Amino acid sequence: MNRVLFRDVSIIDGAGRPAFPGEVLVEGNRIAAIAPRGTALAAGEAEIVEGRGATLMPGLCEPHAHPSFVNTETMEALGAIPPEEHTLLTAKFALQLLDAGFTSIHSAASAKPRLDLVVRNAINAGDLPGPRMLAASPEMTVTGGLGDVRLHHLHRDTFGYVCDGEEEFRRAARLFVREGVDTLKINPSGDEGVASARAWQTVMTDAEVAAVCAVARTREKRVAAHARSAEAVKMSLRHGVEIVYHATLADEEALDMLEAAKDRVFVCPTLGITWAALNLPRPGRGPMPAGTRATLERELEQGAANMRSLLKRGVRVMPGGDYGFAFNPIPENARDLQHFVELLGMTPLQAIASATKWGGEIMQRPGELGLVREGWLADLLLVDGDPVTDIRILRDRARLRAIMKDGRFHKRPPSPGIGPA
Ligand SMILES: [Zn+2]
Structure with missing residues (x-):
């Protein structure tokens, strides 16, 4: 089975809660486990993505x-x-x-x-x-x-x-x-x-x-x-x-x-x-x-x-x-997220949730699409920087280090490591 471990990432879960440092294990097309930083996930053989503090968030x-x-x-x-x-x-x-x-x-x-x-x-x-x-x-x-x-x-x-x-x-x-x-x-x-x-x-x-x-x-x-x-x-x-x-x-x-x-x-x-x-x-x-x-x-x-x-x-x-x-x-x-912050007074986390949590609902996949949560579908972005500090970075495709849809990389992160986690 396809296994990918994102290590040392700042996790925005898409439900509006503040980002937290941790790691995320993907198995097949689902998020198998989420752990705070320092709790090594027993992943066995997996493709390892070193986030070095980058943001991991829902697609x-x-x-x-x-x-x-x-x-x-x-x-x-x-x-x-x-x-x-x-x-x-x-x-x-x-x-x-x-x-x-x-x-x-x-x-x-x-x-x-x-x-x-x-x-x-x-x-x-x-x-x-x-x-x-x-x-x-x-x-x-x-x-x-x-x-x-x-x-x-x-x-x-x-x-x-x-x-x-x-x-x-x-x-x-x-x-x-x-x-x-x-x-x-x-x-x-x-x-x-x-x-x-x-x-x-x-x-x-x-x-x-x-x-x-x-x-x-x-x-x-x-x-x-x-x-x-x-x-x-x-x-x-x-x-x-x-x-x-x-x-x-x-x-x-x-x-x-x-x-x-x-x-x-x-x-x-x-x-x-x-x-x-x-x-x-x-x-x-x-x-x-x-x-x-x-x-x-x-x-x-x-x-x-x-x-x-x-x-x-x-x-x-x-x-x-x-x-x-x-x-x-x-x-x-993605410029619309900036409009939501600037014109509607949303916080960046609220604007992201409107495009992720509610996104899964409008896609008719409630309970399994739109959040970084165990058991949910692995549609994930690895973003260089912190969109909570500056929502505009989501407009910059060069900052999207990795794009994963359904557990598969559409855009691979630069030089991932492969080995035991
Ligand atoms: Zn239209």
Whole structure:
């Protein structure tokens, strides 16, 4: 059996408790034992990794991943990629996420119906390297909603799958379930930058949301909603949506409803994309109009205030910032942990727990994924330095000395020793 002993490491368990010095033994794909420093684990023959004080922590989870959004400058450019090339690119970006320390990704939409699920299947079969992955459908959206980039005289595609009326939504949901997605994605609200469906507008009807949720319920799938407006959040919760993306413009009633559903729902505000739009260069997009800037600044402020309120109420608020566009590219995803510290006032340990402990839960592996704990799955990062002192070091791939997924090194530590422990 595969046995690896991490010696002299500072252990961040991912549950929020302070780091402690110790050693960790991995056997097969599980964490077999954890001991404080000085208590030699009777390991027998094992591969030995001398940590020399480096941090050992759970692998990260990206709960709003878009491996098929391949850093294009525009939404239309994404639609113009043929399926074969697009499949290869999706595999490439899934691998980039694992290289960046994300051992699990929960997709928040696939740009074409089968991209996510084909790559997920290839990873699970051992044909391609990549993170643990849950696959999503494209974004089911109404005519004129986020993701509908057609013009009256011209067909154009992006990540949207346009449906109108409950029959069309039901048929699309059944189609994506048939193909094998884990998550059905709907766009009940608009988004800033979509002229015909703004962020505060709710564009799907109750009947349309209900139709998708009913398909999900009978087929044991989950629904994720792009819900920026207060009404889109409420509509999603009324019908059983489990993953609420954004909730940036939620009002008091919507926050109360999220609190009431806190054992079921996950909320990911995706602060990263709004922050990037305001603060980073926008290749191919030109300068941002002043009105748009003011609207986005307000949304970032209200979104952060909403998340602080939800965290106090015990709601699982997770990072994940809609990375996958030229101005907010994969694999910069760990920047969201920094936003959680700087914009939400979390401690670095809390921000890490939101991406690890809750990560295992959104991946539907509660009790076995997301913590450094005996008996749990060995998805581990060996990090040069202390992310509690400076959360930004998790953005630096050179500091990831080792990446282990399911007990196997994806990235080996430099010159490990092998011998009796
Ligand atoms: Zn997204």
